Amino acid sequence: MQHLIQLLLALLLVGVIAALAVIAYNHPPLTSSPGLLTRLSTYLTRHVAQTEPMSAYPERRLHVYRRPAQAVLEAAVAAARANDWQIQSIDSKHHHLHAVAVTPLWRFKDDVEVWVKTTEDGGSALYLRSASRVGIADFGANTARLVHFRQQIEQRL
Structure with a gap:
């Protein structure tokens, strides 16, 4: 019985180390708001990352640009192509993009969607969503993808 407990504890430890290693590999934000434990919990229990106007996660907050919606969409399409994503x-007309990103390590397919809405002042609000097709946890991959993708869009604007 004692050997079985030791084996189970060893497997649990290996699982925790493996999960943390995958999170580190993905390079999502870890230490900023809302804190390390909340982020780890999210990365281990969610498979979707998306922008929201009042998100507790700064990188997931809605971004507004002083550019027309079409220009922001074109920057997003160029960034998606630069990442070799499969444009679906x-x-x-509706300023929407749907692409599929393939993860480098396990070759999982994740859906990435972009919506650009015109704001009242003529600018644009950028909505992003990245969702894993497989599993219940993304280990921070979708958040890291959105951070990097938004940086690429901003470089093109």
Whole structure:
């Protein structure tokens, strides 16, 4: 019985170390608001990251630009192509992009969506969503993808 307990504890330790290693590999934000434990909990229990106007996660807050919606969408399409994502659809009329990103390590397919909405002052609000198709945890991959993707969009604007 004691050997079984030791084996189970060893497997648990290996699992925890493996999960933390995958999170470190993905390079998502770890130490900023809302804190390390909340972020680890999120990365281990969620498979979607998306922008929201009042998110507790700074990198997931809605971004507004003083550029027309079409220009922001074009920057997003260029960034998606630069990442070699598979473009599924581009709707210029509704300023929407759907692409598929393939993870480098396990080759999982994740859906990335972009919506650009025109603001009252003529600018644009950028909504991003990245969702894993497999599993219940993304180990921070979707958050890291959104951070990097938004940086690429901003470089093009």
